[in-house]
Amino acid sequence: MTTTVSAQITQVAKNVFEHIKKKELPSLNIPLRSLQNVTYDPKEGYFELVGKEKERALTASTVKTFAQTLLMMNESKKIIDTDDIATKREVYYISKNWGDARFQEQPESDAVMDDIEAMLHVNREQIGFIPEEKGGEVAGNLIVIDKDGEGNRLEIDCTKFGSGAYSVPSSVEHLQFKTNAKFILAIETAGAFQRLVKHNYWKKAHCILISMGGVPTRATRRFIRRLADERKLPVYVFTDGDPYGYLNIYRTLKVGSGNAAHINKFFCVPQAKFLGVTPQDIIDYKLPTHPLKDVDVKRIKDGIKNDPFVQAHKEWQKALDDMTKMKKRVEQQAFAAHSLNYVIDTYLPEKLKKQETWLP
Amino acid sequence: MEKKTQQAKTPRTNTTQEQTHTVTAHDLAKQQREISVAEFFAKNRHLLGFDNPRKALLTTIKEAVDNSLDACEEAHVLPEIIVEAIEMSENRFRVIVEDNGPGIVKEQIPKIFAKLLYGSKFHRLKMSRGQQGIGISASVMYGQLTTGRAAKITSKIHPNEPAQYYELHIDTQTNQPKILKESIVDWHKDRGTRVEIDLEATYSKGSQSIDAYLKQTAIVNPHATIIYTNPRAEQLVFSRATEQLPPEAKEIKPHPYGVELGLLQKLLGSTTARTMQSFLTTEFSRVTPPIAKEICEHAGILVNVKPEMISREQAERIIAAFSKTKIMAPPSDCISPIGAELLEKGLKKEVKAEFYCATTRPPSVYRGNPFIVEAAMAYGGEMQADDMVRLYRYANRVPLQYQQSACAITASVIQTNFRQYGLQQSKGALPVGPCAVVVHIASVWVPFTSESKEAIAHYPEMIKDIKLAIQECGRQLARYVLKKQRLHSEMTKRSYIEKYIPAIGTALKELLSLPEAQRMSTEENLKELLEQKRGALAHIEASNEEYNEEFALVGKTSEEDIYEDDAEQETEENSEDEK
Known part of the structure; x- marks a missing residue:
């Protein structure tokens, strides 16, 4: 697979070179990466690229990015060919050797990286770049089969981390799984995860607990996806009851993001279901709340207007409308108002039984 | 003006009386007396531009120069004006302004220079610098109040006649000229007027100085030559740029749209016209017989009524009728723009x-x-x-x-x-x-x-x-500005091409293991491609042969001047601007 990516890069460079040789202006075709350029079909289960491409023709105003894109492709090819990896931050520092074409800030370099990824329709790990970001944490009835640095087979038992947890590595394609759990519970905050681990909730409920720590990284999404697909496990998601939890964390986990639309197919979990906290739960469980912030209201409006995922699900539209009317949001840990273990003893067991209270 | 002041005081007097009962109306009546215009302005000198010593110097020179320019233009003479400001002692200056105008007839000299609100320009509608007939006499009065010295006037109206010399004071109680000395002198000039006034003042440079005033005057009066010696004994000559006098502005009759009741009543009393129709057509601009008829119709009066028979109430109806009637805008040959x-x-x-x-x-x-x-x-x-x-x-x-x-x-x-x-x-x-x-x-x-x-x-x-x-x-x-901005961004873009093409060459060379020669030809091709697309570079020219550095520097505050000027004046200037 890596050889083909390397060949793909050479092909793009060759194409540019041939154009210049014939005294024609070269151009690069890069798919638009935004919510405007994705469609969502609930049957397919993920955001799919519509296919609008922006042609980055070489002109005086694009010459800088054009040069940077070619230079980064060159670095990428070198990394692939030597079977090495570089973090996004390291790539930014590599650019400091490029003279005038160097990046001033890392976001510039990240954007060019995303462009190349989308242009070649690959995942950034395939072009040799890895993120800094930490993956999720896992606890419960699961044995992950991995290799150590010398290639020896390792069996990692996720029940044996005590009050700690197993960390999802940045690349998960080679992992294999053994489990007898009944479902996966993906949790937004480390705090809620800690409580469930501390009280061995995974043992009581026969499940695998995964902490996403905010919007799940690609590795975490891919990890959950592979685990769920291979072991045929249902995935339930438990986040704060606010627009960020719904539209950024849950939606990205389930159907992917606009920015990474070219790889969503692999980096999403279409079988995920939203367990809570729903706007209705606020009423049903008499939870203490906070008022919605301006950004929350804006995020809801924006989601209803622009997010194909929300547009495809009436249930979500209603939930967001309800939240706008209530003008309230709630945190996962608000259940502590009833008692510290209310979430374990009452909320989660009840919600797992009542499928009609979930959101798609 | 005097009457107004009195009326304003009367009601106040009455209330005081009722409250205290100690002062009778007769006592108060003794205090009531006429206020002369001269007295009024002596107390309110700021209304005339004499707020502070620095401004007093400028105002005095300005009034004299404005009068000289007006006089020369009216006599169709290319103005040549000599201005001198001499520092006599600390805060005491002598201002001399001399022109080559038509001069002033003997009898008029005392009134023009030593009686406020006396002049030729107030009652007519013609473009001129002076308007009210206050300026120069106010300067004379200010000089007199601050130094006690008389204004010295020399004027000559014909080469064959001798010049008249006067030393004048103004009687502030009666607003009448007081002649201290009157004589006949020899003067080298054919015609002209010379004014000499001593006054309390201070001199400074900067945008509000005499230097700047005279320079700016020269800019908008290119037909005038001004020779100026400042208190530092530096002589500046602003020579005329054109031998052409500006077209003379014609005097016009008032236009009905600008007339108020008082003026109408005054005109009705002074006219020689015998019917309203001829009154309207002769005393106003742009009123033709049909328009006069229309005005009378709107006002509900007959066209053949005698003007002196018009009542106050009828006059008001005429004013109202003016605005109801469509009348052509006044002629504009009464104005002479600079161009x-x-x-x-x-x-x-x-x-x-x-x-x-x-x-x-x-x-x-x-x-x-x-x-x-x-x-x-x-x-x-x-x-x-x-x-x-x-x-x-x-x-x-x-x-x-x-x-x-x-x-x-x-x-x-x-x-x-x-x-x-x-x-x-x-x-x-x-x-x-x-x-x-x-x-x-x-x-x-x-x-x-x-x-x-x-x-x-x-x-x-x-x-x-x-x-x-x-x-x-x-x-x-x-x-x-847009052209300049476009050129600027074009230059930036071109510099981008120069900057980043080598990066593309290097990247392609490494990616495709190109030989050095291919890298160079790639870069050359790219440069050609991109520059060809941009086309020829626009060119902006900027040349100004008229600019005169010495001229431009006049009146501008140099650093040295800032140190010399006392701080108080600087703040004064600032607060003035911020008002």
Whole structure:
């Protein structure tokens, strides 16, 4: 697979070179990466690229990015060919050797990286770049089969981390799984995860607990996806009851993001279901709340207007409308108002039984 | 004026009496007496521009020079004016202004120079610098009040006649001239007038100085030569740029739209016309017999009524009838604009810029008075991009140096959106950018906010026309600024090509393991491709042969001057501007 990516890069460079040789202006075709350029079909289960491409023709105003894109492709090819990896931050520092074409800030370099990824329709790990970001944490009835640095087979038992947890590595394609759990519970905050681990909730409920720590990284999404697909496990998601939890964390986990639309197919979990906290739960469980912030209201409006995922699900539209009317949001840990273990003893067991209270 | 003051006092007197019962009406009556105009202005000198010693010097010179220019132009003589300011002792100056005008007949001299509100210009409708007949006599009075010395006037009206010499005081109680000395002297000049006034004053340089005033006067009066010796004994000569006198402004009759009840009643009493129809057609401009008939119809009076028979109530109906009747705008040959070309030439002398433009608006009317607005702009060059625009205001060829913020010209500039012309501007402020704006208003009657003639009153018609003139220049300016900006971004883009093509060459060389020669040809091809697409580089020329550095420096505060000037004056100047 890596050889083909390397060949793909050479092909793009060759194409540019041939154009210049014939005294024609070269151009690069890069798919638009935004919510405007994705469609969502609930049957397919993920955001799919519509296919609008922006042609980055070489002109005086694009010459800088054009040069940077070619230079980064060159670095990428070198990394692939030597079977090495570089973090996004390291790539930014590599650019400091490029003279005038160097990046001033890392976001510039990240954007060019995303462009190349989308242009070649690959995942950034395939072009040799890895993120800094930490993956999720896992606890419960699961044995992950991995290799150590010398290639020896390792069996990692996720029940044996005590009050700690197993960390999802940045690349998960080679992992294999053994489990007898009944479902996966993906949790937004480390705090809620800690409580469930501390009280061995995974043992009581026969499940695998995964902490996403905010919007799940690609590795975490891919990890959950592979685990769920291979072991045929249902995935339930438990986040704060606010627009960020719904539209950024849950939606990205389930159907992917606009920015990474070219790889969503692999980096999403279409079988995920939203367990809570729903706007209705606020009423049903008499939870203490906070008022919605301006950004929350804006995020809801924006989601209803622009997010194909929300547009495809009436249930979500209603939930967001309800939240706008209530003008309230709630945190996962608000259940502590009833008692510290209310979430374990009452909320989660009840919600797992009542499928009609979930959101798609 | 006197009457008004008395009336205002009467009601107050009565209430005091009722409250205290100790002072009788008779006692109070003894205190009531007439106030002379001279006394009034002696107490209210700031109304005439004598607020402080520095301004007093400027006002005195300004009044004398304005009169000299008016006189020369009326006599069709190219003005040559000699101005001298001599420092006699600390805070004591002697001002001498001498012209080559027609001179003044003997009998008139004392009244013109030593009686307030005496003059030829107040009652007529014709464009001139002086209007009220206050200026020069106020200067004489100020000199007298601060130094006790007489004003010395010399005037000669014909080469074959001797010159008249007078030493004059003004009787502030009666507003009558007091002749201290009267004689016949020899004078080398054929014709002309010389004024010498001693006064308490201070001299400083800067934008509000005499130096700057005379220079700016020279800019808008290119037909005049001014020879000026300042208190530091430096002589500056502003020589005339044209031998052509400006076309003489004609005197006009009042236009019905600008007439108020008092003036109408006065005209009705003084006219020689025997019917209303002939009264209206002879005493007003643009009233033809059919229009006169229409006015009478609207007013409900007969056309053959004798003017002196018109009652106050009928007069009011006539005023109302004026506004109901459609009357042509007054003729504009009573105004003589400077002209866009000369205005631009003057600005070129003063400001070293890259771009100049000027415009003269067609005549307009406010309250029945015709006026013309002219504007000019200079952009770029030596001017700083983060400075406020320099605003030069003129009215009837006289520079306005004080009370910038109270002036309708300033308001018009502020109300114009300069951002569309490529300058910066925050709301309610003058624009910021490398730009100078000149506005000249010429009218038979310039509506000043006070007798010191420093700011123009806010008449909506006038503001509208000033804005139109500024916009006309602004559009031309915008074209230049945009062209310049495009050129600038073009240069940036071209430098981008130079900068980043080698990076593309290097990347392709490494990716495809190209030999060095191929890398070079790739880079050459790319450069050719990109530059071919950009086309030829536009060229902006900036040359100004009119610019005169020595001239431009006159009146500008150099660092040395700032140290010399005492701090008090500097703050005065600032507070003036902020008002």
